Amino acid sequence: DAEITQSPRHKITETGRQVTLACHQTWNHNNMFWYRQDLGHGLRLIHYSYGVQDTNKGEVSDGYSVSRSNTEDLPLTLESAASSQTSVYFCATSDPGGTGELFFGEGSRLTVL
């Protein structure tokens, strides 16, 4: 079965360190998204990609970057982690021009001390 794998599932880091969260999908979807989930804010879009070499900023992109070198992977990098980036991060994919349905990974819980 096709799936989305996020790693690590849990991470604790210190302020100022660089952190990369991995997302790997076997759906063969062109569209990939990163969301963060915080209490009181729901799911907010960080970055998204419509295909290889394409990346776009979402509503809360400051402090984050992504790269898309192949269809399967969209790693999310925090260049210099801040306590405000403590959150649960979800990777998702969708089929372009399809129903708009998003398929989510299981999430990565990041704590920045």
Place this chain on the structure above:
Amino acid sequence: GQQLNQSPQSMFIQEGEDVSMNCTSSSIFNTWLWYKQDPGEGPVLLIALYKAGELTSNGRLTAQFGTTRKDSFLNISASIPSDVGIYFCAGHDLSGDKIIFGKGTRLHILP
């Protein structure tokens, strides 16, 4: 930017009661989606709505796409313990392929 206002933020109900939640938008969407998130997992699609006025059911769940294309509601009939979770409405952005989410409704079922 586009915003979705989802209400209520949380609900405490007795098992067996019906549940209703809704979502309104400042702009038009061409698709409305309802997701459920169980603890420790990612959201999963419950119902997708593609036409204004459309009413769709999935078991005990019923959702409608508002005629103005700026709102949607989700009803759950005869709630059971496994309905506990967070329910998100989402709209498919007309200008691109982005999905915008509401802040969620957290459903609690009292013993």
